[in-house]
Amino acid sequence: LQVRCKDKKLCSGAGARVVVTDRARMKTNRTDLVLSSPAFAAMARPGMAARLTKLRAVDVEYKRVPCEYRGKNLSVRVEERSRAPSELAVRFLYQGGQTDIVAVDVAKVGSSSWKFMTREHGPAWSTRQAPAGPLQFRVVVTGGYDGKWVWADREVLPSRWRAGEVYDTGVQITDVAQEGCFPCDTQEWR
Structure with missing residues (x-):
């Protein structure tokens, strides 16, 4: 997926590419994705990664994109x-x-x-x-x-x-x- 957060002050417009291995299916909240810390930080604008990761949860938008593993079967x-x-x-x-x-x-x-x-x-x-x-x-x-x-x-x-x-x-x-x-x-x- 290509994932980006909606907070334009903290997040880049491009977002980050992530590999989805499983989906979060929690009935207690509206969480669609659980991202690793590096993936979460990769959504940030330059110099904003620490502030973004402190939030731990943000509104995001995402779209499905092809996975590419060059040289790998x-x-x-x-x-x-x-x-x-x-x-x-x-x-x-x-x-x-x-x-x-x-x-x-x-x-x-x-x-x-x-x-x-x-x-x-x-x-x-x-x-x-x-x-x-x-x-x-x-x-x-x-x-x-x-x-x-x-x-x-x-x-x-x-x-x-x-x-x-x-x-x-x-x-x-x-x-x-x-x-x-x-x-x-x-x-x-x-």
């Missing part, structure tokens, strides 16, 4: 709680473009028997039915209204995958989504 990080061979939890990294991963399947390389994974939060997915052996992944990405399958047509996780390791899928996602519909989308700040 979509990668899979095996989460620490994974237990080979069948209990597998992964987190996707370097998801380029302007899309959402809405479904993930895993299969042994060369097999057509795919096992679905369950979304836990943000980019984290898990299954207790991962097959043994080298593994491949396929994901459904959406950009606006449409979804499409994207998959690594090769081994992503080796037979002896390890928790904490990051594995390159060899896949690039660069699709750009329309916020609403074309030509309706005006790219306005919200």
